[in-house]
Amino acid sequence: MSNDLNVFIIKYGFLVLLVGLIIFFSIFASGFAGPRSAVFIFQSVAITGILALGVTCTLVVDGFDLSIGSVATSSLMMSAYFLVILEASALTAIIACLLMGAFVGLINGILIVRMKVPDLLATLGMMFLLIGLQRVPTEGRSIATGMRLPSGEVADGVFPESFLWIGRHRFDLFLEKLIPVPVVIFILVALFIWIFLELTRHGRLMYAIGSNERATALSGTNTNFYKVLAYVISGVTASIGGLLLAARLGRGDIASGNNLLLDSVAAALIGFAVLGAAKPNALGTAIGALFVGILLQGLTMMNAPYYTQDFVKGGVLVIALVFTFALTSRSRQGGH
Amino acid sequence: MSNDLNVFIIKYGFLVLLVGLIIFFSIFASGFAGPRSAVFIFQSVAITGILALGVTCTLVVDGFDLSIGSVATSSLMMSAYFLVILEASALTAIIACLLMGAFVGLINGILIVRMKVPDLLATLGMMFLLIGLQRVPTEGRSIATGMRLPSGEVADGVFPESFLWIGRHRFDLFLEKLIPVPVVIFILVALFIWIFLELTRHGRLMYAIGSNERATALSGTNTNFYKVLAYVISGVTASIGGLLLAARLGRGDIASGNNLLLDSVAAALIGFAVLGAAKPNALGTAIGALFVGILLQGLTMMNAPYYTQDFVKGGVLVIALVFTFALTSRSRQGGH
Amino acid sequence: MNKIACEIYNLEKAFGPNKVLKGIDLKLYSGEITVLMGANGAGKSTLVKILCGVHQPDSGKISLFGSPFTPEKPADAFRTGVVTVHQSINDGVIPDLDVASNLMLDQLNQKEFGFFVKDSLLRKRARKIAQNMKLEINMKTQVSELGIADRQLIAIARAMTRDPKVLILDEPTSSLSAKEAERLFTTLDTLKSQGVAILYISHRMSDIRRIADRIVSMRDGTISGVFDKKPLNFEGAVTAMLGHKMTDVSIKIPKKGKKVIELENLVLSKGSRAINLSIFENQVVAITGLIGSGKSKLASILFGASNPLTGSIKLGNKNYNPLSTQEAIKNGVHMCSKDRASNGVIKTFNIEKNISLPFLSDYSVGSLLRFSRLKEVARKKIDELGIVCQSEDDDIDTLSGGNQQKVMVGRWLIKDSELLILDEPFQGVDIQARRDIGSFIRKTAKGRGTIVFVAELDEALEIADRVIVMNNKAILGDHLNNNINLNKVLSEITSEVKL
Amino acid sequence: PAPLDNPSKVKIALVRYLSTGDFFQAYLSGVETQAKALGVDLRVFDSRQDAALQADMVDQAIALGVDGIIIQHGLTESMQAAAQRAVDAGIKVVAFDVNVENPKIPQIEQSDYMLGKLALEQAIKDNGNTFKAGYVYVPGIAPLDRRDKAWQEIKAANPGIEEAAVFGTLDNPIANSNANQARSVLQANRDITVMFAPYDEFAKGVKIAVDEAGLTDQIDIYSADVSTADISAMREPGSAWVATVATNPAVVGEVCVRSLAIMLTGGDPGRSVIVPPTLITQKFLNDNDIKNMDDLGAKMPQFQHADVAMTGWMPLPKR
Numbered sequence A, B: 001m002s003n004d005l006n007v008f009i010i011k012y013g014f015l016v017l018l019v020g021l022i023i024f025f026s027i028f029a030s031g032f033a034g035p036r037s038a039v040f041i042f043q044s045v046a047i048t049g050i051l052a053l054g055v056t057c058t059l060v061v062d063g064f065d066l067s068i069g070s071v072a073t074s075s076l077m078m079s080a081y082f083l084v085i086l087e088a089s090a091l092t093a094i095i096a097c098l099l100m101g102a103f104v105g106l107i108n109g110i111l112i113v114r115m116k117v118p119d120l121l122a123t124l125g126m127m128f129l130l131i132g133l134q135r136v137p138t139e140g141r142s143i144a145t146g147m148r149l150p151s152g153e154v155a156d157g158v159f160p161e162s163f164l165w166i167g168r169h170r171f172d173l174f175l176e177k178l179i180p181v182p183v184v185i186f187i188l189v190a191l192f193i194w195i196f197l198e199l200t201r202h203g204r205l206m207y208a209i210g211s212n213e214r215a216t217a218l219s220g221t222n223t224n225f226y227k228v229l230a231y232v233i234s235g236v237t238a239s240i241g242g243l244l245l246a247a248r249l250g251r252g253d254i255a256s257g258n259n260l261l262l263d264s265v266a267a268a269l270i271g272f273a274v275l276g277a278a279k280p281n282a283l284g285t286a287i288g289a290l291f292v293g294i295l296l297q298g299l300t301m302m303n304a305p306y307y308t309q310d311f312v313k314g315g316v317l318v319i320a321l322v323f324t325f326a327l328t329s330r331s332r333q334g335g336h
Numbered sequence C: 001m002n003k004i005a006c007e008i009y010n011l012e013k014a015f016g017p018n019k020v021l022k023g024i025d026l027k028l029y030s031g032e033i034t035v036l037m038g039a040n041g042a043g044k045s046t047l048v049k050i051l052c053g054v055h056q057p058d059s060g061k062i063s064l065f066g067s068p069f070t071p072e073k074p075a076d077a078f079r080t081g082v083v084t085v086h087q088s089i090n091d092g093v094i095p096d097l098d099v100a101s102n103l104m105l106d107q108l109n110q111k112e113f114g115f116f117v118k119d120s121l122l123r124k125r126a127r128k129i130a131q132n133m134k135l136e137i138n139m140k141t142q143v144s145e146l147g148i149a150d151r152q153l154i155a156i157a158r159a160m161t162r163d164p165k166v167l168i169l170d171e172p173t174s175s176l177s178a179k180e181a182e183r184l185f186t187t188l189d190t191l192k193s194q195g196v197a198i199l200y201i202s203h204r205m206s207d208i209r210r211i212a213d214r215i216v217s218m219r220d221g222t223i224s225g226v227f228d229k230k231p232l233n234f235e236g237a238v239t240a241m242l243g244h245k246m247t248d249v250s251i252k253i254p255k256k257g258k259k260v261i262e263l264e265n266l267v268l269s270k271g272s273r274a275i276n277l278s279i280f281e282n283q284v285v286a287i288t289g290l291i292g293s294g295k296s297k298l299a300s301i302l303f304g305a306s307n308p309l310t311g312s313i314k315l316g317n318k319n320y321n322p323l324s325t326q327e328a329i330k331n332g333v334h335m336c337s338k339d340r341a342s343n344g345v346i347k348t349f350n351i352e353k354n355i356s357l358p359f360l361s362d363y364s365v366g367s368l369l370r371f372s373r374l375k376e377v378a379r380k381k382i383d384e385l386g387i388v389c390q391s392e393d394d395d396i397d398t399l400s401g402g403n404q405q406k407v408m409v410g411r412w413l414i415k416d417s418e419l420l421i422l423d424e425p426f427q428g429v430d431i432q433a434r435r436d437i438g439s440f441i442r443k444t445a446k447g448r449g450t451i452v453f454v455a456e457l458d459e460a461l462e463i464a465d466r467v468i469v470m471n472n473k474a475i476l477g478d479h480l481n482n483n484i485n486l487n488k489v490l491s492e493i494t495s496e497v498k499l
Numbered sequence D: 001p002a003p004l005d006n007p008s009k010v011k012i013a014l015v016r017y018l019s020t021g022d023f024f025q026a027y028l029s030g031v032e033t034q035a036k037a038l039g040v041d042l043r044v045f046d047s048r049q050d051a052a053l054q055a056d057m058v059d060q061a062i063a064l065g066v067d068g069i070i071i072q073h074g075l076t077e078s079m080q081a082a083a084q085r086a087v088d089a090g091i092k093v094v095a096f097d098v099n100v101e102n103p104k105i106p107q108i109e110q111s112d113y114m115l116g117k118l119a120l121e122q123a124i125k126d127n128g129n130t131f132k133a134g135y136v137y138v139p140g141i142a143p144l145d146r147r148d149k150a151w152q153e154i155k156a157a158n159p160g161i162e163e164a165a166v167f168g169t170l171d172n173p174i175a176n177s178n179a180n181q182a183r184s185v186l187q188a189n190r191d192i193t194v195m196f197a198p199y200d201e202f203a204k205g206v207k208i209a210v211d212e213a214g215l216t217d218q219i220d221i222y223s224a225d226v227s228t229a230d231i232s233a234m235r236e237p238g239s240a241w242v243a244t245v246a247t248n249p250a251v252v253g254e255v256c257v258r259s260l261a262i263m264l265t266g267g268d269p270g271r272s273v274i275v276p277p278t279l280i281t282q283k284f285l286n287d288n289d290i291k292n293m294d295d296l297g298a299k300m301p302q303f304q305h306a307d308v309a310m311t312g313w314m315p316l317p318k319r
């Protein structure tokens, strides 16, 4: 294969695949093409996408955060608890959840950098801890207006409109009520993380830590700070995801959010293949999330049963990645 | 803290904690102490334990296998399919499942070593693939004798006694019908993996690969072979787990393997802390699995609600690990 | 006498029971190069790591320009102008970033750099840094694609830009050949004239002769001699560091035996001249040449780790075309690779496990390892090569650099071979140990062919009875090591070869 | 009647919250067969337990221009607004097992409360009103919460019933995880005689534990739901699983489509459509040699077909 072609496929192969998929579905899946459908895809991946962007930051410093799914569900339950049981204001609930996310990230970070607990282990423990903890206040029940508390009282608080807004409002753009708030937040978070990782010195140092922590520390970088920062970012984004979920659901539903972890990890990992980066990157993560969204939307529109969706998702994933990584490694084969 | 004490805590702290838990539960949870209860704990962790031992092998070569849960459920469905729908013999079903596990491991391995797909990514794709695939033959239905097939026929095959034996038979040992077959298999697998990793040159080379793959290759080791081998072992152990599950349930139950995955990863990671190894090891993994089993058994016996179990599991995990790792790193502090 | 820049009093440091520094007193003067000499494991790097804030001393004081200096982390040291280039090259570069980011890493750490990174600007400033060291590398290349020499130069170049007041270089030339080293020395001369105090650690006498203003010898964690009277007493310094006098090596050329390996029209890369070469039993052959002359490439072809463009090889009288390192080893070809950190050391293993790695099947019944025999062979090699350690159970990464290197060489000597290849085996090894390893290799050379690839001519002359010069991926000269014409060899090394 | 006289022009959508497992598969097949019998075009939207996504899928269905929507499970809070939007768009909507708080939308239910109640009444019939019971329950899951209500009532009404232990988990594989928990519970409370496991996956797990503990003769298991696999488990020799109460999920699926069809033709199936549950005992299964769901349907007509949401013109699926 000529080298230019090779380089082209590595850089753009994944995007070509994506465009191919879009064209395929536009032709064969009725109702797939169109602005509302496109927005719907964005909407369907907004929450996983936001989580995936956070986990990308931990991947950049060569870490991993298994607790994101449970941070999101904790944030979901916590905001509901604040709104419905404590009858707090939307703002209070939001701030409390963001602080909780940051705090969990901080603890994760401290466990990892100070206590030297391996990242997978620390965040796995945190995951179990949070899964349990989030159910304690209501003894495992979902939180909804009118629920009976363990104490016997009835909870009177409601999800205020202002809170539901962040999950449900749609901005007009050409079409009326087109762009939902979560999509805007997703795009903003993606932009923020992208700028942070690619364009600031902090991002560059985080990549340096991920590649060679010791050397980075010896060059005078406070590597612990940046590693903790990565987990804090991951915690905060996960809690944003949870807030959006709460606002969309309108209740503290304990059964929701089970798949957030795996789906967002998948998005972040698919991101490796985008533009031939072969490393964690924000743009790739966002595109990875969209990729999964497009696939699932297209299959749904083609009336594929649920189990074929997993199958196709896995299959396309593997094939796309084999392409990218096999080619990337071949073109670098010379290297040492 | 004196150095000797430190070393003692690192090596035996986790075991002391384990013994402490056992004593605690023996006193406070009625029915906890006793041989049957002990056997039962082994039984309850046998399946996750076997999966965890497989994943330990991939951790040793610095890989990771996210597909084990889905390999196990695929093996569960596949054995049921063979027995009930194809009316094959128990032996055929077992061999087919083991081959399937080995094959999946082989594909994982090839994706990773030949196609250079990062391990997490390759096995994640495989996971989705299998979750979908295992549901295709029956269109998402569980497999049980008497079920109506998509073709309209009724499946007449049964789970033969010989197959159920591997999940249900109990050997006499002092007490009548004490030791269930899965426990024996768990112990055998643990012994096998332990011997393989600790006492054979293959195991040592696998540890070397996990630490410095390039250097190991330059010392004349076929590193690709060993890496693929690790995934094959992981696939085979996962399929053994699935077979035991099938024999215990007596049915091909549609289930996701998410919890199997997380619990076995937890066991393998907890294993890092056992005897101060600070690296993946078979003995630690087996003890890690038992640890979780003891905790859950004790809590259930004390009638703790299900959400406190996750919480306690996470909490004990984190505290135990902080202890071990913080101390290990302090005593090695000199080390760069 | 110049101003005192840094003064160390009675510094002590122990790792567990192992007392490494036992009361060091040392002064560094502005505008002077102080060379620190010491055998492997003497504690030089440990001293350096204390000065740059990686380790904390157990007791003792350090003062910098008169005020107390207690760095707790590397950033503290940098802030006060103490800049270090570490011995381990992998501690100096970030493989997954490009050259520009690597060169600018220190600046990236500073608030003054600003919040945003603009890559074009970054590259422009990095290019300037590279020019100071006459480095010609594409700024966009990933460091992981560079060789060890370039990496070392990048680490050094970066340190120079920190405006050091005290510059510490821990074996900066261990993977450089004379040409690159000379570039470094010119830069050091400039810094010296600007009043920088330089602490320079090296095992290479040629470096030391070239740049030392003062020599401090260290032995077993204590200062065993300070030499600052001109002309410097090099011999005395070596004696002080070793505790005994160096003996001269005299190379006696043995009778060459059967032909071990023959290269026929071997072309290493596109457009280079073909190589024809035969190596014989009993011979110790040194292949020398500048960095990038193709030595490592040739070595890896012989070891089955890469392929020649064209040409053939005969081992004994059979065709030899190894497709893998296993195959090479099966044919009795052993190779100790250069750059031990990436290519040799298994960091999480102890000495014993590291030594026996390639030949585990010789120490097992079936697949089961025979632990007592493994221990035995490890102890034997520790004795024979004089590896400084507590026991064979020591984790390898607690050993000093030179001792790690001895373990790497020892690894390939635990089994007899037809052809032994050593690529830069003396990287970071002290003079005495180099002699020890050298004489051990010569002593065991009977009955096999030995090829040593070294960039440093001195090292070649010290070990080999036949010296071959490589230049631009071809062979330019072939000399027996008696009454060798040094000028001719040197000109062969440095001449521009036409393709 | 119009528009079903030209059914191929009629498009309906099934918007699902839950899909994995036998119940949901059987439900889907009921929907599919009834839709086929009617000849309408069915689109299935599967949100895979993502409540937010489910609400979006309603919007997608609206955008696709369907004539009717069946909402299958979900959360009141997330579905209410979406359902309202569908109604506003002139689409007929029915909801199964989720209350979308909309007077225009009939509620179809498989009365979970009745499932629990019938099972417990059978337990009292078999065991008297004084026994020690184990109860499998995971709060927060709507149908389980409704079944729990029956348990709380029965317990309050019968002070002789002692709740020795409450346990349960939804960890996958659910039967296996619950078997582990039930083993612990049985170890700690050797005098339990009744196990109330109002979800068949729970019951499967409890049965495994009872068999392993060798307490098959001592303990009776009462559950809810049924499937072919459950039938074979109940019929194992000496099985402790003595009774279950269930509606046929396929029938529920059919009822949903029929209710929607009635609305499409301008009729009214009623504010609330309840598919009555049936008590299925081990004895009945054995007496009639019932091997699978089809046999059960054949021997138990009230299980095979629920006479709700029926009209004269309504075509039924072929049996």
Ligand SMILES: Nc1ncnc2c1ncn2[C@@H]1O[C@H](COP(=O)(O)OP(=O)(O)OP(=O)(O)O)[C@@H](O)[C@H]1O
Pocket (backbone or CB within 6 Å): B333, B334, B335, B336, C015, C018, C020, C038, C039, C040, C041, C042, C043, C044, C045, C046, C047, C087, C388, C389, C397, C398, C399, C400, C401, C402, C403, C428, C430
């Ligand atoms: N982190 C550590 N833990 C334990 N022992 C260590 C550690 N670092 C160094 N040592 C020991 O300290 C001694 C001095 O090591 P150091 O690296 O300072 O030697 P060196 O003089 O730099 O030798 P070389 O010339 O080989 O680089 C050695 O015996 C080494 O084993």
Ligand SMILES: Nc1ncnc2c1ncn2[C@@H]1O[C@H](COP(=O)(O)OP(=O)(O)OP(=O)(O)O)[C@@H](O)[C@H]1O
Pocket (backbone or CB within 6 Å): A333, A334, A335, A336, C147, C148, C149, C289, C290, C291, C292, C293, C294, C295, C296, C297, C298, C455
């Ligand atoms: N994988 C590769 N891809 C591209 N160029 C390479 C590769 N390996 C080696 N080279 C180039 O080939 C030439 C010979 O390299 P080689 O490493 O063999 O030289 P050397 O004399 O051993 O020098 P060194 O001491 O740095 O190893 C160098 O110019 C090097 O940059």
Ligand SMILES: [Mg+2]
Pocket (backbone or CB within 6 Å): C044, C045, C046, C087, C170, C400, C401, C402
């Ligand atoms: Mg050193």
Ligand SMILES: [Mg+2]
Pocket (backbone or CB within 6 Å): C295, C296, C297, C338, C423, C424, C453
């Ligand atoms: Mg070389």
